[in-house]
Amino acid sequence: MIKFDNVSKRYGNGSVVVKSLNFETQEGELLVLIGPSGCGKTTTMKMINRLVPHSEGRITIGGKDVGSLDPVLLRRGIGYVIQQIGLFPHYTIEENIALIPRLNKWEERAVKERVRHLMDVVGLNPEAFAGRYPRELSGGQQQRVGVARALAANPDIILMDEPFGALDPLTREQLQDELLRIQSEMHKTVVFVTHDIDEALKLGDRIGVMRDGALLQLDTPDRLLTNPAHGFVEEFIGKKRIYQNPDYVPITDIMRDHPATTQPYRTAGMAVSFMRKHKTDTLIITDGGGGLLGIVSAYDLHSVGGDETLARIMKPVASVLADTATAKDALKMIGKTPLGVIPVVDGGGKVVGVVTRGSLLSFFANQWSEEDSIEK
Amino acid sequence: MRSEPLWAQIVQQLNMRWPDLLQALLQHVQLVIVSMLIAAAVGIPLGVLITRARSLEAPVLGVAGILQTIPSLALLGFMIPLFGIGIKTAIAALFLYSLLPIIRNTVTGINNVDAATLEAARGMGMTDSQILLKVQFPLALNVIMAGIRTATVINVGTATLAAFIGGGGLGDFIFIGISRNIDALVLIGAVPAALLALLFDRLLGILEKATAPAG
Numbered sequence: 001m002i003k004f005d006n007v008s009k010r011y012g013n014g015s016v017v018v019k020s021l022n023f024e025t026q027e028g029e030l031l032v033l034i035g036p037s038g039c040g041k042t043t044t045m046k047m048i049n050r051l052v053p054h055s056e057g058r059i060t061i062g063g064k065d066v067g068s069l070d071p072v073l074l075r076r077g078i079g080y081v082i083q084q085i086g087l088f089p090h091y092t093i094e095e096n097i098a099l100i101p102r103l104n105k106w107e108e109r110a111v112k113e114r115v116r117h118l119m120d121v122v123g124l125n126p127e128a129f130a131g132r133y134p135r136e137l138s139g140g141q142q143q144r145v146g147v148a149r150a151l152a153a154n155p156d157i158i159l160m161d162e163p164f165g166a167l168d169p170l171t172r173e174q175l176q177d178e179l180l181r182i183q184s185e186m187h188k189t190v191v192f193v194t195h196d197i198d199e200a201l202k203l204g205d206r207i208g209v210m211r212d213g214a215l216l217q218l219d220t221p222d223r224l225l226t227n228p229a230h231g232f233v234e235e236f237i238g239k240k241r242i243y244q245n246p247d248y249v250p251i252t253d254i255m256r257d258h259p260a261t262t263q264p265y266r267t268a269g270m271a272v273s274f275m276r277k278h279k280t281d282t283l284i285i286t287d288g289g290g291g292l293l294g295i296v297s298a299y300d301l302h303s304v305g306g307d308e309t310l311a312r313i314m315k316p317v318a319s320v321l322a323d324t325a326t327a328k329d330a331l332k333m334i335g336k337t338p339l340g341v342i343p344v345v346d347g348g349g350k351v352v353g354v355v356t357r358g359s360l361l362s363f364f365a366n367q368w369s370e371e372d373s374i375e376k
Numbered sequence: 377m378r379s380e381p382l383w384a385q386i387v388q389q390l391n392m393r394w395p396d397l398l399q400a401l402l403q404h405v406q407l408v409i410v411s412m413l414i415a416a417a418v419g420i421p422l423g424v425l426i427t428r429a430r431s432l433e434a435p436v437l438g439v440a441g442i443l444q445t446i447p448s449l450a451l452l453g454f455m456i457p458l459f460g461i462g463i464k465t466a467i468a469a470l471f472l473y474s475l476l477p478i479i480r481n482t483v484t485g486i487n488n489v490d491a492a493t494l495e496a497a498r499g500m501g502m503t504d505s506q507i508l509l510k511v512q513f514p515l516a517l518n519v520i521m522a523g524i525r526t527a528t529v530i531n532v533g534t535a536t537l538a539a540f541i542g543g544g545g546l547g548d549f550i551f552i553g554i555s556r557n558i559d560a561l562v563l564i565g566a567v568p569a570a571l572l573a574l575l576f577d578r579l580l581g582i583l584e585k586a587t588a589p590a591g
Contacts, residue, residue, distance in 0.1 A: 051499055075501030086496030090514050090589035099510075100500055133591025149500070159499070 001027045001189045002048055002157065007057035009043055009213075017043050019213040020057065027156075028187035031218075032204035034194055035236070040213040041193045045159050048191060049078045061157070076100060079150030079158035079188070083165045085142045087134040093119070093145050094130040100153045118148040121182060140171035147179070151186070160192045164199070176202055197237055201225075209233045226250060249327035254363045255344045255353030261286045264293055268313060269306035271296060282341045285314045290350040292317060297339050320345055323352055327363070330355050385560035393564070397549070401568055404545035407463065407535045408576070411470035412528055419475050420520060423482025424508065433483065440476040448473060448534045452541045466535070466543025473534055474527035481523025485516025518588040525580035532573040536565065546572075 002025045009018040018040040025031045033041040046052040047059060050071045059066045066074055087096050094115050101111045119126040122144040134142055143163060150158055164172040176199060183190065194200055200207045201221045208218040209232070217229040225248040228234035260278040262271060264285050271283055281298040294314035304313055319337045321329060321344045333342055340357040380388075390397070426433040443451070452469045459465040489512050497507045539547030549565025552558070 049499060051495070072501050072503050075499060078501075080496065080499030082492060082496060082499070084490075084492030084495075086490070086492035086494075088493060088497070088511060089490075089591050091591070099502075103502065103506065135591055146496075149496075 001025045001062060002191065003058075003060045004044075005058040005060070007044075007047065007054050007059055009040070009047060009052065010055045017213050018047070018054075021215055023208060023215060023218050025189055025191065026205075027189055029205040030183055030190040030192060030203055032192045032194060032200040032207045033210060034197060034200045034207060035210035037195060039210040041195075041210050042161055044210070045161060045191050045193050048157070049075045049080060049159060076104065076153060077155050077157065079152075079155045081143075081146050081150045081158065081160040081163040083162040085134075085139070085146045085166075087142055087145055087149070089134050092131050092133055093124070093137070094126075096134065096145055097148045097152050099149070104153060114152060115148075118151055121151070122148045123178060124148070138171075139167055140175060143167065143175060144178070147175075147182070151182075151188075156189060158188045158190045160190060162194055163192075165194065165196070172199075179203065209236060211236075222248065246327035246331055249363075251321055251325040251327065251330055251344055251355065252323055252353070254327055254330065254359055255355045256359050257353050259284055259343070259351065259354035261290070261351060262310065263288065264309065264311035264314065266310050267306060268301050268304050268308045268310065271310055272298070272301055272306075282339055283310075284343050284351055284354060285310055286351055292320065292343055292345055292349060292351050295339065295341065295343070297341075317343055321355065322347075327360070330360060334360060382559060382563075385558070386563060389558070389560045389564055393549075397564060397568070400544065400546050400548050400565070401572070403463075404532070404535055404547075404569065404572065407466055407470060407538055407543060407545050408528065408531050408572075411467045411535075412474060412524065412531060414467070414471045415474035415478055415527060416524055418471075419478030419523075420482050422475075423479040423520075424486065424513075426479070427483055427486045427512075428504075437476075437480065437483070440479050443472045444476045448537050449540065452537055452543075456541060461542040463538070463543050465541055466538035466545075470531055470535055470538070474531050477523040477527040477530075478520070479523075481526075482516065482520050485519030485523075486512050488519065489515045515589050518584050521580065521584040521587050525577065525584055528576045528580055529573050532569060532576055536569050 004021045004023050007018065007021045008016060010016045021044060033044055035041050043052050047054045048061070048066065050066055054067075061074075088099070091099070094112075097115045097118055098111045101114055106114070115130065116126045119129065124141060124144050129137070129141070129145075134145070137145065146163065150160075164175050167175065180203065192200075192203060204221055206218055206220055207224055209216045209224070209230075211232055217224060217233045219227070219229075224233065225237060225245075228237065260274065260280050260282075261284045262274055264287075266274075275281060275283060275298055283296045284292065285294045285296060287293055295317050296310055296314045300313050300315070319333045319342045321333065321342050323344050323346045325344070330342060334340060334355070334357055342355045343351050344353040344355060346352045422436060426436050446454070448469070451473060452466065455465040455469045459468055493511060493515075494507065497511050502510070535543075535545050536547035536550055538545050539551040546565045546569045549561050550569075551565075553561030553563075553565060
């Protein structure tokens with residue numbers, strides 16, 4: 001949809017604020033650009049609607065070079081929402097939203113209808129608000145109007161420059177939720193600039209992390225969290241955030257590799273000495289190829305003779321995790337697991353590890369203590 | 377005649393000269409209104425222009441400022457070689473004298489429009505002239521009106537000096553009153569001029585309020 005081809009922005013004094021950017025937005029995706037202040041994210045966004053002209057490379061929208069388009073017509077097709085909102089103070093809410101449709105010479109009845117519809121969409125009662133002036137509205141209400149105004153002429157693309165940055169946390173969250181709801185209905189291509197990583201993770205279909213004018217990584221929130229391609233990305237997102245959300249911790253980070261396994265033809269006596277040797281009270285029973293068959297606990301071995309084979313003693317495994325699972329899956333499962341032991345198997349059904357109550361606990365305990373030591 | 381009380385002198389002079397007074401008053405109003413209309417017609421576009429071409433701001437405001445510092449009587453004198461003696465000269469001088477407040481307030485009014493509002497306007501795809509006519513000018517209008525009001529009130533006073541170069545107006549009475557040492561004549565010229573200034577101030581004040589941006 002919007003494509004950056006080796007785009008750079010340098011100013012007359014020689015400073016380069018954006019360095020050969022290459023990326024493309026998908027149609028209908030909400031793409032977040034994030035990074036510390038001065039990283040070039042806002043400049044990148046403003047090059048799309050030519051509020052800032054780019055110096056090198058090509059920016060195309062649906063294949064058309066933005067440089068070849070009339071900037072006014074280009075911008076009419078792109079909604080624009082900014083942090084300072086920038087409503088026209090001398091126009092009513094209705095006139096604010098209706099401005100571009102009127103400039104585009106829509107029929108007056110269609111304009112009125114559009115305004116009412118959009119006010120409903122952004123959660124402002126048209127009866128109560130259409131005739132009011134911006135200063136009579138709270139910041140959150142004003143930015144709702146800002147969003148409605150950007151949607152007015154039904155553009156395919158919306159640019160949002162830290163639109164909720166100046167709002168109080170409660171209002172910000174409300175508007176984020178509304179934006180997600182609106183986006184799920186309208187499927188605009190949204191480029192959203194923020195420096196708030198929580199906002200980025202919540203809203204973004206994909207997130208581009210920028211620093212010093214370069215795009216370090218452009219990926220889905222999940223992949224950004226689990227697979228940061230760059231030390232800075234990891235640092236910027238924060239390890240803490242990752243471990244606060246067990247959704248993002250891969251099970252392979254938690255499980256004990258090389259669990260104590262044995263095969264079903266062994267006897268109970270052998271199993272007891274094996275457990276002693278491995279300092280464990282459960283054994284995973286596998287076939288010759290490492291495939292999961294069952295589980296035996298020390299408790300099961302008490303009541304049987306020493307030469308009973310494990311094949312007769314072992315219990316089927318109630319809970320298994322795939323190696324693609326997350327800590328959250330393990331946490332949900334562990335409470336209902338009889339022995340507190342969950343084998344982890346790979347795609348071929350082969351046992352690759354084991355998660356126990358102990359390993360889960362010590363993993364999260366380690367994260368917290370690490371964090372404490374960092375904060376201190 | 378000198379021994380009579382001032383009020384009696386005034387009544388007597390008024391009896392004698394009220395048609396002249398009326399004419400002088402109308403002439404005075406004419407001086408003010410014509411020079412102000414020209415000043416507004418020149419000053420507002422000039423003000424708009426220098427908000428767009430920033431390099432012109434310093435020279436234009438500089439020249440208008442210098443004009444303002446020339447003593448009014450001297451300015452009237454400078455005009456004589458150009459326009460001769462009479463009402464045209466007076467109007468030209470009053471026009472130059474009124475430029476600065478109008479230009480300056482136009483610049484201030486337009487520059488005071490919130491940068492975020494302008495960025496939103498541009499980002500939405502408004503053209504420069506749409507931004508000027510639909511956003512900047514309406515939001516600046518009452519500041520511009522305030523400049524016109526200030527200039528007009530000063531103008532009413534300055535216009536009394538037009539009499540010295542044959543421009544007519546209420547200054548005629550003051551001029552004759554001073555030269556013949558008749559206090560009543562001075563007052564007959566000065567009091568209506570003062571009232572006129574107050575009246576203009578009031579009317580333009582109402583207009584200024586009416587042009588304040590809604591909301």
